[in-house]
Amino acid sequence: MSEQTTPNADDGHGPAARLQRLFEGHRLTPTQRRIAHCMVRRAADVPFLSSVELAELAGVSQPSVTRFAVALGFDGYPALRRHLREVTPQEPAADADANEYQQAVQAEIANLRHLADLLADPAPVEEAGRLLAASRPLPVLGLRAAASQAYGFSYFAAKVHPDVRLLDESGTMLVDRIDAAARAGATTLLCFALPRHPREVVDALAYAQSAGLRVVTVADSAFAPVAKHSDLLLPAAVGTGLAFDTACAPMLLGRVLLEAMCDALPQAQARLEEFDVRAAERGLFVE
Numbered sequence: 001m002s003e004q005t006t007p008n009a010d011d012g013h014g015p016a017a018r019l020q021r022l023f024e025g026h027r028l029t030p031t032q033r034r035i036a037h038c039m040v041r042r043a044a045d046v047p048f049l050s051s052v053e054l055a056e057l058a059g060v061s062q063p064s065v066t067r068f069a070v071a072l073g074f075d076g077y078p079a080l081r082r083h084l085r086e087v088t089p090q091e092p093a094a095d096a097d098a099n100e101y102q103q104a105v106q107a108e109i110a111n112l113r114h115l116a117d118l119l120a121d122p123a124p125v126e127e128a129g130r131l132l133a134a135s136r137p138l139p140v141l142g143l144r145a146a147a148s149q150a151y152g153f154s155y156f157a158a159k160v161h162p163d164v165r166l167l168d169e170s171g172t173m174l175v176d177r178i179d180a181a182a183r184a185g186a187t188t189l190l191c192f193a194l195p196r197h198p199r200e201v202v203d204a205l206a207y208a209q210s211a212g213l214r215v216v217t218v219a220d221s222a223f224a225p226v227a228k229h230s231d232l233l234l235p236a237a238v239g240t241g242l243a244f245d246t247a248c249a250p251m252l253l254g255r256v257l258l259e260a261m262c263d264a265l266p267q268a269q270a271r272l273e274e275f276d277v278r279a280a281e282r283g284l285f286v287e
Helices: 015-023 030-041 051-058 062-071 077-087 100-118 123-134 144-157 173-183 199-210 225-229 248-264 268-282
Strands: 138-141 164-167 188-193 214-219 232-235
Touching: 015 030, 015 077, 015 100, 030 051, 030 062, 051 062, 062 077, 100 248, 123 188, 123 214, 123 232, 123 248, 138 144, 138 173, 138 199, 144 164, 144 188, 144 248, 164 173, 173 199, 188 199, 188 225, 188 248, 199 214, 199 225, 214 225, 214 248, 248 268
Parallel strands: 138 164, 138 188, 188 214, 214 232
Antiparallel strands: none
């Protein structure tokens, strides 16, 4: 579809999903990827921002925003903004009386809606599930802000997958552990990557690909720095309304990936039932 073509505004997809489709198929420079990343994170606001405001938010120059719009096939930024206004349905106004904590919750609800829009096409998640299920072992990488996401996935995945290896410690041992997983037969590495993105994660993904591993990444945007070293990237936005980012959507996407992996593991249900039996025998949980 041409970038100048106006799709149906009532097609059931949210603003972030529409922006993702708008950028697909374009070879963007690093600066343009930064603008695209900013636009996805501020998808609901972008149709109403001036080129100067967008430049300030993305940390680039105003001419860079103009060149970005032209790279997408528009005559300039005003044409791009008109297009976004035409395809973006009016969303309910935010509660003007909401305090900053309520606003943060409302923003996360919007992020979850955007994730639901992206999952309208289940094919990427289903493909990721098959890749994760087939990898023996399965290394799962997450550093700094993403460490808890990687840990949560690994905790549950270990109940159904025979060999899950959590990589949540940075340093010189990280490459050694990727090497060890590859030598043991791993074919895929799962990465959780959240802002601010550690350089070490980008380097680790590049190394994993050089070692022959396919990389599946859950990131806050399809234009995150890890994108160039990801074979399959699944985006889920983070909330930015509080002092520290909130990551409800990436966490939920991780659980969705677990479900897709279970669907691709023939013994998943049997392993879960076996765990429940052993847990009851040990009195592991308080009923």
